[in-house]
Amino acid sequence: MSPNDHIDPAKIDKLAHLAIRTGVALQTGQNLLITAPIEALPLVRRLAVHAYEAGAGLVTPLFSDPEITLSRYQYANDTSFDTAAGWLYDGMGEAFDANTARLAIVGDDPMLLSEEDPNKVGRANKANSIAYKPARERITRFDVNWNIIAWPGTAWAKRMFPDLLIDEAQSRLASAIFAASRVDHSDPVGEWKAHNAALRSRSDWLNGQDFHALHFVGPNTDLTVGLADGHEWMGGASKAKNGVTCNPNIPSEEVFTTPHAYEVQGHVRSTKPLSHQGSLIEDIEVRFQDGHIFEARASRGEEVLTKVLDSDEGARRLGEVALVPHSSPISQTGLLFYNTLFDENAACHIALGQCYSKCFRGDSDLSKDEIASRGGNSSMIHID
Amino acid sequence: MSPNDHIDPAKIDKLAHLAIRTGVALQTGQNLLITAPIEALPLVRRLAVHAYEAGAGLVTPLFSDPEITLSRYQYANDTSFDTAAGWLYDGMGEAFDANTARLAIVGDDPMLLSEEDPNKVGRANKANSIAYKPARERITRFDVNWNIIAWPGTAWAKRMFPDLLIDEAQSRLASAIFAASRVDHSDPVGEWKAHNAALRSRSDWLNGQDFHALHFVGPNTDLTVGLADGHEWMGGASKAKNGVTCNPNIPSEEVFTTPHAYEVQGHVRSTKPLSHQGSLIEDIEVRFQDGHIFEARASRGEEVLTKVLDSDEGARRLGEVALVPHSSPISQTGLLFYNTLFDENAACHIALGQCYSKCFRGDSDLSKDEIASRGGNSSMIHID
Numbered sequence: 001m002s003p004n005d006h007i008d009p010a011k012i013d014k015l016a017h018l019a020i021r022t023g024v025a026l027q028t029g030q031n032l033l034i035t036a037p038i039e040a041l042p043l044v045r046r047l048a049v050h051a052y053e054a055g056a057g058l059v060t061p062l063f064s065d066p067e068i069t070l071s072r073y074q075y076a077n078d079t080s081f082d083t084a085a086g087w088l089y090d091g092m093g094e095a096f097d098a099n100t101a102r103l104a105i106v107g108d109d110p111m112l113l114s115e116e117d118p119n120k121v122g123r124a125n126k127a128n129s130i131a132y133k134p135a136r137e138r139i140t141r142f143d144v145n146w147n148i149i150a151w152p153g154t155a156w157a158k159r160m161f162p163d164l165l166i167d168e169a170q171s172r173l174a175s176a177i178f179a180a181s182r183v184d185h186s187d188p189v190g191e192w193k194a195h196n197a198a199l200r201s202r203s204d205w206l207n208g209q210d211f212h213a214l215h216f217v218g219p220n221t222d223l224t225v226g227l228a229d230g231h232e233w234m235g236g237a238s239k240a241k242n243g244v245t246c247n248p249n250i251p252s253e254e255v256f257t258t259p260h261a262y263e264v265q266g267h268v269r270s271t272k273p274l275s276h277q278g279s280l281i282e283d284i285e286v287r288f289q290d291g292h293i294f295e296a297r298a299s300r301g302e303e304v305l306t307k308v309l310d311s312d313e314g315a316r317r318l319g320e321v322a323l324v325p326h327s328s329p330i331s332q333t334g335l336l337f338y339n340t341l342f343d344e345n346a347a348c349h350i351a352l353g354q355c356y357s358k359c360f361r362g363d364s365d366l367s368k369d370e371i372a373s374r375g376g377n378s379s380m381i382h383i384d
Numbered sequence: 385m386s387p388n389d390h391i392d393p394a395k396i397d398k399l400a401h402l403a404i405r406t407g408v409a410l411q412t413g414q415n416l417l418i419t420a421p422i423e424a425l426p427l428v429r430r431l432a433v434h435a436y437e438a439g440a441g442l443v444t445p446l447f448s449d450p451e452i453t454l455s456r457y458q459y460a461n462d463t464s465f466d467t468a469a470g471w472l473y474d475g476m477g478e479a480f481d482a483n484t485a486r487l488a489i490v491g492d493d494p495m496l497l498s499e500e501d502p503n504k505v506g507r508a509n510k511a512n513s514i515a516y517k518p519a520r521e522r523i524t525r526f527d528v529n530w531n532i533i534a535w536p537g538t539a540w541a542k543r544m545f546p547d548l549l550i551d552e553a554q555s556r557l558a559s560a561i562f563a564a565s566r567v568d569h570s571d572p573v574g575e576w577k578a579h580n581a582a583l584r585s586r587s588d589w590l591n592g593q594d595f596h597a598l599h600f601v602g603p604n605t606d607l608t609v610g611l612a613d614g615h616e617w618m619g620g621a622s623k624a625k626n627g628v629t630c631n632p633n634i635p636s637e638e639v640f641t642t643p644h645a646y647e648v649q650g651h652v653r654s655t656k657p658l659s660h661q662g663s664l665i666e667d668i669e670v671r672f673q674d675g676h677i678f679e680a681r682a683s684r685g686e687e688v689l690t691k692v693l694d695s696d697e698g699a700r701r702l703g704e705v706a707l708v709p710h711s712s713p714i715s716q717t718g719l720l721f722y723n724t725l726f727d728e729n730a731a732c733h734i735a736l737g738q739c740y741s742k743c744f745r746g747d748s749d750l751s752k753d754e755i756a757s758r759g760g761n762s763s764m765i766h767i768d
Binding site for chain 2 (some may be wrong): 063068072077083087091092098
């Protein structure tokens with residue numbers, strides 16, 4: 001494990017403070033569940049400090065280790081790959097029902113599993129997706145306040161800057177994360193207040209227009225995305241069902257809403273690769289008819305893409321559409337992060353699968369049937 | 385985090401192999417839950433490899449970090465200390481019900497919390513003990529195969545060898561752990577077969593005698609421990625209810641059985657300190673009448689001891705009595721480990737609280753009432 005000595009501890013601390021105060025907006029007495037790559041330990045330690053200072057009940061970190069993940073592909077029996085830790089996700093669901101807040105740190109190698117057997121990777125992902133449902137549905141329903149931030153993992157940094165020495169690569173990625181997360185200012189919490197106000201004014205304008213559909217045109221793209229009935233545009237800070245206004249993504253530059261699952265026509269080609277659970281999928285091209293993807297191609301990782309699309313009926317329909325200005329700071333870096341938290345904030349994009357039930361006007365407590373009748377999609381996946 | 389470079393990787397690997405094959409005796413298709421201090425990562429990685437080689441379904445490690453534990457005492461509100469991660473322990477219970485095997489690595493600083501407010505420590509321990517019930521009861525009932533091993537944590541090593549440099553201290557502790565765990569032989573699995581046979585012959589002899597009571601006499605000790613009706617002596621390898629014969633403790637030198645909860649008379653003074661959840665309790669002296677501890681003293685940590693004894697009614701009665709020959713290798717090292725896994729194997733000892741339902745002759749599936757009628761104790765704690 002890297003000693004991380006070349007990452008500025010003051011910035012790590014600022015990111016932790018921002019994540020607790022603005023990101024997850026932890027409330028006095030709330031418990032906090034943190035998932036993190038084991039390399040992110042210095043950040044997790046500062047998160048715990050700021051969480052307890054904010055009045056946390058108990059902070060419970062769950063660490064994952066890429067070497068242990070890989071050893072499964074190297075040594076396990078074939079039957080292993082249909083197994084998942086359902087008991088842990090059932091427990092998480094119980095924690096969220098008891099108002100535990102959620103903080104996730106991304107930072108793993110975006111291509112961790114790219115050399116592994118796609119069949120095993122696909123089966124393991126599917127088993128995990130099914131088992132993860134109790135945790136996922138409480139997050140997509142927005143039951144509790146949650147937040148995702150990033151840690152400059154060494155393997156991730158090396159993918160982004162293959163020509164640099166590992167320490168330099170990590171420093172570069174750290175700087176990019178701190179800049180995109182707006183923690184290289186003297187008052188990140190204040191910066192985010194202003195940024196949230198700007199995103200709010202954009203969604204207010206879009207909600208005032210009440211567009212029926214969006215039309216995307218570009219190289220290899222001609223896509224009409226119908227919007228769900230009563231859709232609402234959102235972005236930045238958002239209020240969870242437990243009444244807490246949090247910032248789910250740090251960074252975030254997008255405004256987004258719910259498309260109509262049956263009113264998408266045309267074709268689209270992604271301008272950036274997708275890293276999905278350790279596999280890289282490049283040059284994705286999909287064709288829609290009446291909201292359904294009937295053709296999907298990729299120059300790399302097509303098998304993984306196909307498995308994702310075959311997860312369930314809703315996996316071939318859209319659950320989110322998002323607008324990002326070309327002037328966004330992440331877009332302006334010109335960097336390809338191979339990580340959705342960043343790359344989705346560099347360009348307009350769509351997401352497959354489960355829609356966010358909060359993206360409807362008025363009462364956010366719509367039933368499953370009401371969401372479906374307005375065109376909202378449902379699926380066990382949600383992939384930007 | 386220490387790079388652990390001065391701990392022999394071949395020995396780490398042998399300990400991992402032994403833990404999987406002999407300790408937990410992992411079966412093909414079984415999932416494995418590992419709890420570990422984050423410093424033990426090199427050992428956990430080898431455990432994952434050997435578990436998958438043995439046919440594990442999924443290996444799920446849960447890491448704890450002492451700095452995060454301490455930050456709670458430094459920064460949290462007072463109300464935090466009545467909180468525990470019940471959702472996680474409920475999940476563990478569910479995992480054990482689905483035949484997940486359990487492996488625990490000890491290695492934390494035995495005095496981690498000794499400078500913290502004993503009231504907060506006591507409350508946090510109690511909240512945790514109550515929440516931990518679903519996991520604990522499945523282990524004390526011996527539903528599934530489980531195993532505990534040790535990692536030479538740096539803070540632990542420093543407590544044992546305060547005059548040595550940290551690396552030397554860790555090397556010394558590592559050697560002591562490897563020797564006591566019998567992994568410094570060419571064939572540790574074979575060594576444990578022979579060792580299990582020796583422990584078995586001792587318990588067979590004791591079971592043949594069918595003693596009614598044991599009488600311990602020593603400096604400051606005159607204690608008569610009545611044994612439960614139909615008690616059975618056990619030691620070393622033992623068969624869990626799922627049919628798997630495992631070695632719960634590595635190392636282990638004891639043979640042990642269930643005392644009669646109401647037939648213990650006299651007084652006893654411990655020859656070694658007890659490290660209980662980060663607090664050190666020294667020179668424990670307790671007096672029994674009809675199995676009940678009516679007086680308890682300690683030269684250090686008496687407040688923590690009293691809180692433990694007040695956990696519930698059964699906490700003031702015995703749940704286990706164990707015999708260890710003075711010739712045991714751990715006893716012969718002369719080292720004080722401040723850790724029960726080791727120190728309990730250096731001398732005869734007793735344990736407070738919950739008895740092991742397996743320590744009864746014949747059908748091991750006795751009901752709670754049957755166990756109580758034979759003199760078996762029940763409690764939310766079990767502390768050797």
